[in-house]
Amino acid sequence: MAIxxxxxxxxxxxxxxxxxxxxxxxxxxxxxxxxRIAAPASRTPAWxxxxxxxxxxxxxxxxxxxxxxxxxxxxxxxxxxAAIDPVPEPSTPAGAPRAGAAAPVPxxxxxxxxxxxxxxxxxARQSPxxxxxxxxxxxxxxxxxxxxxxxxxxxxVTAPPGIDIAPIAIRPLAIAQVAGDQxx
Amino acid sequence: MTDDELxxxxxxxxxxxxxxxxxxxxxAVFRAALAALRVREEAEEAAQDALVRAWKNLGAFRGGSSxxxxxxxxAWNRAISRRRSLSRWFARxxxxxxxxxxxxxxPGPLDALRHRDLARQATVAIxxxxxxxxxxxxxxxxxxxxxxxxxxxxxxxxxxxxxxVSEARRQVRQRLAALGFVDGx
Numbered sequence: 001m002a003i004x005x006x007x008x009x010x011x012x013x014x015x016x017x018x019x020x021x022x023x024x025x026x027x028x029x030x031x032x033x034x035x036r037i038a039a040p041a042s043r044t045p046a047w048x049x050x051x052x053x054x055x056x057x058x059x060x061x062x063x064x065x066x067x068x069x070x071x072x073x074x075x076x077x078x079x080x081x082a083a084i085d086p087v088p089e090p091s092t093p094a095g096a097p098r099a100g101a102a103a104p105v106p107x108x109x110x111x112x113x114x115x116x117x118x119x120x121x122x123x124a125r126q127s128p129x130x131x132x133x134x135x136x137x138x139x140x141x142x143x144x145x146x147x148x149x150x151x152x153x154x155x156x157v158t159a160p161p162g163i164d165i166a167p168i169a170i171r172p173l174a175i176a177q178v179a180g181d182q183x184x
Numbered sequence: 185m186t187d188d189e190l191x192x193x194x195x196x197x198x199x200x201x202x203x204x205x206x207x208x209x210x211x212a213v214f215r216a217a218l219a220a221l222r223v224r225e226e227a228e229e230a231a232q233d234a235l236v237r238a239w240k241n242l243g244a245f246r247g248g249s250s251x252x253x254x255x256x257x258x259a260w261n262r263a264i265s266r267r268r269s270l271s272r273w274f275a276r277x278x279x280x281x282x283x284x285x286x287x288x289x290x291p292g293p294l295d296a297l298r299h300r301d302l303a304r305q306a307t308v309a310i311x312x313x314x315x316x317x318x319x320x321x322x323x324x325x326x327x328x329x330x331x332x333x334x335x336x337x338x339x340x341x342x343x344x345x346x347x348x349v350s351e352a353r354r355q356v357r358q359r360l361a362a363l364g365f366v367d368g369x
Contacts, residue, residue: 008367012299013356016306017325020222025214029228030206033235037199 187251195242202239209252212236212328213259216337219322220263230266234259253333260337302365309359313352320348321356 187208193201213234217227238245238258245254310318323334324345335342360366 009357009360009365010353012324012365013310013353013360015305016303017310017321018327019303020307020310021215021219021322021326023215023218023224023227025210025231027347029210029214029232029235030203032232033206033239034199034203035201036232036236037239069275147191 187296188247191251192247194230194239197360202242205251205255206235209255212252212256215326215328216259216323217263217304218339219319219326220260220267226266227263228303230263231259234262237262250333253336254331256333257337302360305360305365309356310352312359313355317348317352317355320345321352 185204190201190205194205203253210231214227214231217230217234218224221227221230234255238255241258245251310321312319319338320334323329323337324331329337331342331345335345338345340348
């Protein structure tokens with residue numbers, strides 16, 4: 001592909017243009033095409049980003065769970081017993097009516113307690129059983145206990161002294177009161 | 185076996201028939217991509233995409249043109265799509281590297297130097313052309329495509345291709361003349 005001087009500038013231009021595309025494809029081109037034709041659709045490159053994102057998400061989730069389980073001090077948290085932190089039983093709420101009251105419907109405050117009990121049971125079921133695993137998952141959830149009316153201190157609030165507000169007298173404005181020479 | 189017969193077999197799912205078509209036309213497909221992208225690795229990927237796309241869309245080939253024209257048109261479109269990714273295009277193109285592909289000629293060392301300089305400057309001038317002129321010139325001069333095939337790739341009439349090639353030559357010649365390269369040296 002020598003540039004023939006006698007052929008002039010045009011030949012040099014043509015040769016240069018030809019040289020810019022004068023290359024053969026690699027042997028891998030045909031093999032890669034055959035491989036991609038034979039590959040199922042799920043293995044096309046379009047799915048690779050999704051697969052990579054899913055893998056990254058799984059790694060992050062596993063890392064978070066691992067760090068939470070291996071957190072120092074979690075296993076040393078004392079297990080709170082019912083004697084220390086009693087949780088009222090849903091069947092005998094403290095705020096329930098006393099003698100004479102035959103209302104079978106429990107007060108609304110017992111609902112969180114029952115939910116807390118259910119939640120605690122759920123956590124206990126979720127706690128890992130194998131030996132060596134810290135019992136960090138036995139932390140009792142926050143329980144909301146009902147309060148009896150006698151335990152509520154209410155400060156007496158006296159009515160504020162009355163404010164003496166004089167009635168406002170509205171009088172019609174007389175046009176004659178405004179003289180022309182009084183207007184600036 | 186003709187291209188049409190191979191296409192018919194490939195449409196019926198014959199992978200080997202399509203492989204024969206790949207063997208026949210992969211060079212033309214690759215060079216079309218190389219003319220657009222000017223980077224070998226990019227051209228390989230574009231050519232690969234084009235061939236796979238052709239396989240998937242064989243049913244769309246109506247036979248209005250030759251299979252080769254249809255195939256290289258797909259390759260050109262894939263390459264142009266790639267080229268539109270401007271960051272990649274400007275970051276990775278290396279036009280001067282191809283200047284070394286032009287073999288040296290001439291009887292003496294001075295002629296050889298002058299020819300090498302001329303080839304390098306011609307490459308630079310071609311690279312400085314507008315994309316429309318440069319594409320037409322590179323495709324027409326590659327030796328792989330007739331003007332009708334270039335026109336099909338560029339989606340312009342044959343007359344437009346010829347004008348672009350002529351105009352590209354004129355502009356390159358003008359640039360070379362400004363550097364002292366004129367006929368009769």
